[in-house]
Amino acid sequence: MQAHETTLRRFGRTIHLFAPLYLSNECVSTCTYCGFSAGNEIARRTLTPAEVLTEALELQRRGFRHILLVAGEHARIISKDYLVECVQTLAPHMPSLSLEVQVWDEATYRRLVEAGCEGLVVYQETYDRDTYAAVHLKGKKRNYEWRLAAPDRGAAAGMRKLGIGALLGLHGDWRSEAIAVAAHAQALTRRWWRSEISVALPRLRPAAGGYEPADPVGDAEFVQLLCALRLLLPDLGVSLSTREPPALRDALVPLGVTHLSAGSHTEPGGYASESDAEPQFEISDTRTPAEVAAMLRDSGYDPVWKDWERT
Ligand code: SF4
Numbered sequence: 145m146q147a148h149e150t151t152l153r154r155f156g157r158t159i160h161l162f163a164p165l166y167l168s169n170e171c172v173s174t175c176t177y178c179g180f181s182a183g184n185e186i187a188r189r190t191l192t193p194a195e196v197l198t199e200a201l202e203l204q205r206r207g208f209r210h211i212l213l214v215a216g217e218h219a220r221i222i223s224k225d226y227l228v229e230c231v232q233t234l235a236p237h238m239p240s241l242s243l244e245v246q247v248w249d250e251a252t253y254r255r256l257v258e259a260g261c262e263g264l265v266v267y268q269e270t271y272d273r274d275t276y277a278a279v280h281l282k283g284k285k286r287n288y289e290w291r292l293a294a295p296d297r298g299a300a301a302g303m304r305k306l307g308i309g310a311l312l313g314l315h316g317d318w319r320s321e322a323i324a325v326a327a328h329a330q331a332l333t334r335r336w337w338r339s340e341i342s343v344a345l346p347r348l349r350p351a352a353g354g355y356e357p358a359d360p361v362g363d364a365e366f367v368q369l370l371c372a373l374r375l376l377l378p379d380l381g382v383s384l385s386t387r388e389p390p391a392l393r394d395a396l397v398p399l400g401v402t403h404l405s406a407g408s409h410t411e412p413g414g415y416a417s418e419s420d421a422e423p424q425f426e427i428s429d430t431r432t433p434a435e436v437a438a439m440l441r442d443s444g445y446d447p448v449w450k451d452w453e454r455t
Contacts, residue, residue: 147371150378151400157445160381160403161433162210163203164244166412167191167230169421171216173283175269177314177348179424180216182282186422189412190221193233200234202416206407206433209450210240212265214410214424217246217283224252228259235260239453242305246284247294253301260454263305264298266291267344271324275315292328299336306332307383309344312361322369326376333379342381342403345369347388363392367399374400386427393429394439406436 168190171180179186191199200211213230215222227245234241242263243256253264270276273288280286295306308328310321325343333341347361361369373380383403384393393404408427413419431439437447 147374147400148398150374151398151402154378155402158448159397159401159440159445160210160448160451161208161406161437162212162240162242162403163206163208163405163415163433164212164214164385164408164410165196165199165203165415166410166421166424167196167213167215167227167245168218168222168412169216169424170218170221171283172219173217173285174281175283175285176279176281177269177311179422184422187420189419189421190215191412193226193229195413196230197233197237198416199413200238204237206415207437207449208433209238210242210452211238212242212244212263212405215245217285219246219284222246224248224255228255231256231259231261235454239450242307244307247291248297250297250301253298253303257302262303262452262454263307264295264303265307265309265344266294266298267309267311267346268292268324268328269311270315271310271321271328272315272317279314295332296335299332299339303339305340305342306336307342307344307381308332309346309383311346311348312366313348318361318365318369322373326373329377329380333377340381341379342383343373344383344385345373346385366392367396370396370400386429387425389428390431390439394443397440397443397445404436404440406431406433 169180170188172182174182241261244265276288310325312318315321381402382400384401385405386408410423411419411421440447
């Protein structure tokens with residue numbers, strides 16, 4: 145009840161809707177929990193900037209005005225220049241663009257901001273250093289410190305939205321991960337008070353490569369975690385993805401969620417036409433964006449497609 149009232153006071157009856165757009169599933173890193181991991185024999189694909197635009201326009205047709213661009217880690221194929229070009233191509237059509245790609249230096253983030261990107265999402269995945277080393281076997285992502293400081297570099301470069309999170313179930317003790325996510329969010333809120341800070345609470349799902357979560361978080365514990373986060377950090381944005389099943393997503397809306405993805409594809413391509421590329425993970429909520437928006441309205445909430453415009 146307290147979490148619900150706190151959320152209402154701070155955010156009203158609004159839920160921001162967004163969609164992930166996967167640019168590429170190429171990756172040179174080896175992360176044990178991820179379907180895109182370098183060792184996995186999967187169909188790989190990288191969209192051209194023109195194909196990215198086609199996908200974005202399809203998402204726009206479905207109502208979206210905020211897109212999260214996602215890619216694996218491949219500094220040659222998914223280069224700085226490629227990312228800048230994708231952002232520049234989309235910016236005239238999409239008011240809000242965020243990035244969830246490999247971490248970069250401040251100068252690169254500055255280029256991306258100038259191109260029209262306003263948000264940066266970097267999941268630390270796990271805050272436990274031993275677990276981090278055990279699941280990130282190869283690639284640039286092995287550098288814990290460099291990744292941890294990425295949201296600060298992004299904010300320093302002008303990103304006005306910062307998203308962080310941990311993959312719940314990766315580390316044996318999810319409660320300590322939750323505390324670390326909260327402490328990180330609190331620190332970012334203090335340091336970058338002009339930026340909007342949000343967290344995501346993805347629970348690990350089976351992925352290509354046969355990964356099974358070691359310590360799955362139950363539904364009751366998940367609800368408890370969401371309420372605790374809301375009470376600790378009343379201004380925090382909380383994002384919930386289509387990894388979670390429809391009934392649970394609907395039930396969590398009043399408790400503190402502020403951002404929902406909808407109608408998601410986790411493979412490159414797939415919105416404007418069928419794609420044979422491998423998805424990053426299975427999704428549970430397969431409802432269309434219109435169906436999710438209708439559910440929100442039926443529950444007395446306003447689906448918010450757009451709350452930002454560059455001038
Ligand atoms: S989590 Fe990221 S870096 Fe690791 S394998 Fe997947 S796409 Fe690559």
